[in-house]
Amino acid sequence: MTRIGVVGAGYVGTTAAACFAHLGHDVVCADVSEDRIRELRKGEVGILERSLPVLVTEGLESGRLVFEVGARRAAEGTAFVFLCLPTPSADGGAVDLSALEAAAREIGPVLEPDAVVVVKSTAPVGATRRVRRVLDADGAPPGVSVASNPEFLREGNSVEDFLHPDRIVIGCDEPETAVRLTGLYSGVPAPVVVTDPASAEMVKYASNAYLAGRVSFINAVANLCEAVGADVRDVALGMGYDPRIGSDFLHPGPGFGGSCLPKDTAALLHIAAEAGVDLPPVEATVAVNTRQRERVVEKILAALDRAPPGSPVAAWGLTFKANTDDLRDSPALDIVRALLARGVTVRAFDPVAGERAGGLEPGLDVTVDPYDACDGAAVLAVLTEWEQFRWLDFARVAELMAVPQVVDTRNLLDPPTMRRLGFDYQGVGR
Ligand code: UGA
Numbered sequence: 087m088t089r090i091g092v093v094g095a096g097y098v099g100t101t102a103a104a105c106f107a108h109l110g111h112d113v114v115c116a117d118v119s120e121d122r123i124r125e126l127r128k129g130e131v132g133i134l135e136r137s138l139p140v141l142v143t144e145g146l147e148s149g150r151l152v153f154e155v156g157a158r159r160a161a162e163g164t165a166f167v168f169l170c171l172p173t174p175s176a177d178g179g180a181v182d183l184s185a186l187e188a189a190a191r192e193i194g195p196v197l198e199p200d201a202v203v204v205v206k207s208t209a210p211v212g213a214t215r216r217v218r219r220v221l222d223a224d225g226a227p228p229g230v231s232v233a234s235n236p237e238f239l240r241e242g243n244s245v246e247d248f249l250h251p252d253r254i255v256i257g258c259d260e261p262e263t264a265v266r267l268t269g270l271y272s273g274v275p276a277p278v279v280v281t282d283p284a285s286a287e288m289v290k291y292a293s294n295a296y297l298a299g300r301v302s303f304i305n306a307v308a309n310l311c312e313a314v315g316a317d318v319r320d321v322a323l324g325m326g327y328d329p330r331i332g333s334d335f336l337h338p339g340p341g342f343g344g345s346c347l348p349k350d351t352a353a354l355l356h357i358a359a360e361a362g363v364d365l366p367p368v369e370a371t372v373a374v375n376t377r378q379r380e381r382v383v384e385k386i387l388a389a390l391d392r393a394p395p396g397s398p399v400a401a402w403g404l405t406f407k408a409n410t411d412d413l414r415d416s417p418a419l420d421i422v423r424a425l426l427a428r429g430v431t432v433r434a435f436d437p438v439a440g441e442r443a444g445g446l447e448p449g450l451d452v453t454v455d456p457y458d459a460c461d462g463a464a465v466l467a468v469l470t471e472w473e474q475f476r477w478l479d480f481a482r483v484a485e486l487m488a489v490p491q492v493v494d495t496r497n498l499l500d501p502p503t504m505r506r507l508g509f510d511y512q513g514v515g516r
């Protein structure tokens with residue numbers, strides 16, 4: 087079995103480290119945050135990520151997974167060092183590579199003579215070669231090789247996606263490096279695409295931009311369905327049976343959010359602009375997405391116009407999607423923020439992130455119960471598709487609300503049932 091270092095104990099790094107340990111490797115996972123490492127050593131993952139706590143505990147108990155402070159610890163005596171560091175947006179959609187470069191600088195001098203440094207963070211085309219240059223300039227042994235191995239993990243499902251991926255993409259210049267890297271994934275049944283670093287980096291951006299494009303496409307179709315009296319859910323169902331189309335990523339909603347699709351579409355546009363190339367489909371994807379969030383705000387404001395002035399709005403769900411506690415670039419939070427900015431009182435409930443969201447938005451009233459949020463409200467906005475919202479007592483909700491109006495941005499609820507209970511119901515594209 088191989089000794090692997092992972093730099094960065096965020097959701098990608100912790101998942102990669104725990105899964106490699108699960109596959110039988112010896113893994114050192116390092117982070118700059120002493121607090122995070124202290125918690126991880128106790129098996130506390132700190133993010134809502136199904137199956138990850140179990141795998142971290144398994145790794146700690148078997149001794150195959152250890153957590154250390156500082157990137158160097160992940161490079162001492164390890165054959166592979168995976169860089170899983172944040173690559174946040176900089177101005178104008180550019181990507182800030184400083185964490186990646188700082189880690190490369192730190193590990194360079196302590197790398198084993200034939201170590202492979204692997205960029206797993208989503209980083210723009212050219213980033214892997216930039217890491218190579220930093221390593222060369224900072225005293226890495228000449229036999230060190232560098233590769234790109236992008237991740238395709240969905241938050242909330244990262245362990246499953248790591249252990250059962252649709253594909254493994256490896257970008258490097260030397261065939262031996264690709265063979266060694268592929269060997270780490272033995273036991274993971276997936277096709278392996280071996281290419282150069284720039285193409286591997288592009289696979290990641292093009293994939294996320296394509297997924298984002300599907301969401302914007304179906305959102306645009308949903309808006310057209312509303313105008314012509316069609317039901318987008320049946321439209322998506324009818325489209326999805328065509329194997330060339332498929333049914334995934336055809337759920338309309340308040341627009342895509344999270345830490346990946348918005349950032350990666352902006353970054354791809356930036357990469358294209360720098361290369362002097364137009365990318366109209368991605369431009370349209372982003373424009374539709376911005377407009378989709380605004381449309382939800384407009385629907386809620388129009389419903390409020392039909393209620394006594396000053397009536398509050400109840401918001402259910404604040405994370406960017408269900409089954410995660412991540413609030414980054416959440417359409418739900420963005421919509422709530424837009425309502426607050428217009429002087430609307432919003433009382434929000436979220437199953438996992440309410441308190442944190444309240445801390446981010448000082449004007450936001452957060453409740454610990456979904457019913458409390460509805461007390462006296464004139465509009466209930468369903469903003470995240472948490473399954474548990476489906477099964478609440480809507481007769482009670484109708485009684486609690488001053489005016490029973492629902493704007494269901496996720497098409498989660500059943501319109502005939504809601505209307506029978508006296509609600510004015512609006513979904514998306516139906
Ligand atoms: C996304 C990709 O799906 C992963 O493959 C990728 O590895 C990851 O980004 C990344 O780059 O790290 P994630 O951000 O966890 O994963 O979330 P998704 O499940 O893709 O959802 C993204 C957004 O699109 C959410 O706001 C979601 O509500 C929205 N969405 C998704 C829709 O509105 N409709 C859909 O049909 C699907």
